[in-house]
Amino acid sequence: MVTPQITIVVVPRERFSYTRESLDSIYEYTTLPFNLVYVDGNSPSQVQQYLQAQSQEKGFQLIRTDYYLYPNRARNLGLAQVETPYVVFLDNDVIVSPGWLEALVQCAEETGATIVGPLVCHEEPVHEIVHCAGGETHVNVDVKGRRRLREKMYKQGHKVAAVLPKMQRTQTELCEFHCMLVRTDIFDRLGFLDETLLNSKEHLDFCMSVIQANGTVYFEPASILTYVPGAPLHWTDYHFYMLRWSDAWETSSLSRLREKWDLAEDGYFQHKYKIMGWRRKNAIIRPLAQNLVFGLHGTLLEKAFVFGLAKAEKLLNRYLTSRYVSSEHKRQPTPLVLSPKIREIAVSQGQR
DSSP states (O other): OOOOSEEEEEEOOSOSTTHHHHHHHHHHHOOSOOEEEEEEESOOHHHHHHHHHHHHHHTOEEEEESSOOOHHHHHHHHHTTOOSSEEEEEETTEEEOTTHHHHHHHHHHHHOOSEEEEEEEESSSTTSBEEESOEEEEEEEOTTOOEEEEEEETTTTOBHHHHGGGOOOEEESOOOTTEEEEETTHHHHHOSOOTTSOSSSHHHHHHHHHHHTTOOEEEEEEEEEEEOOOSSOOGGGHHHHHHHTOHHHHHHHHHHHHHHHTOOOOHHHHHHHHTTTHHHIIIIIHHHHHHHTTTOTTOHHHHHHHHHHHHHHHHHHHHHHHHHHHHHHHSOOOOOOOOHHHHHHHHHTTOO
């Protein structure tokens, strides 16, 4: 038996109805030995039962909460169980491809990278349209001394067949949490992921923190995977999706990001405020409106339904968020302590 050097931590992204497809792909296309920690944040009963059965059959660790989780909270719950030199954070709506993990680990081993990100695609059919191929995330200081955030994802929307032959492994600044391989010793220096970033831009914060700590981020195009967004959603996904992308969580996250990195409230943030709720509108409101008008797309009636439903959903969204906050105060938080093995790995590599 080969001792695994990698732990995959799977967490809920925005829905639960793609759980089976994603987990099946991990076991079908991953040949390197790995540990798996699956964080299940209040999935519906059918998914819960499936994960329990798979955990017993395949021998992975299943962590279940009876409430929905912030993304970084879910990752930290999984991270606390990691005792390997590498951890891979993976969302529960991702389909991997053959050789995906081998390529990430090889890149880390050959470059010494702290973070390695794959070529991330989106939508079905899988592995055809680029979502992120590395990018930029850093702070620029303008002539007036204002600190401005720079964020850019490379090659988004391009066809993989057209751009992949020209791609090569390269150092970059940006990697998203759809899939991110990380050396676990970095957490001995940085601590756990920032849970005050509730739902947005947590990947920017982590990448910038790693680079600030003299770590490196690499893009590895030999590793390809696809995240599959959920529209239309299954009805059991609605509650989590609405909370996950709530206005309150996003406003709080953007405020925390500005405060933490001393950023100006410039056009970047103004644009985020203006389009807030766009995911809920596209994944919930528009499909509902189209059903109500029996497929008469683009009509005034459809636009009227979208407008009315959006206003009602805003009120419902505030209620769901406030109810979550109320119940959160009654819960005892699970104490998080970095695995002693992480510190042991850090010491052995001269990090502390």
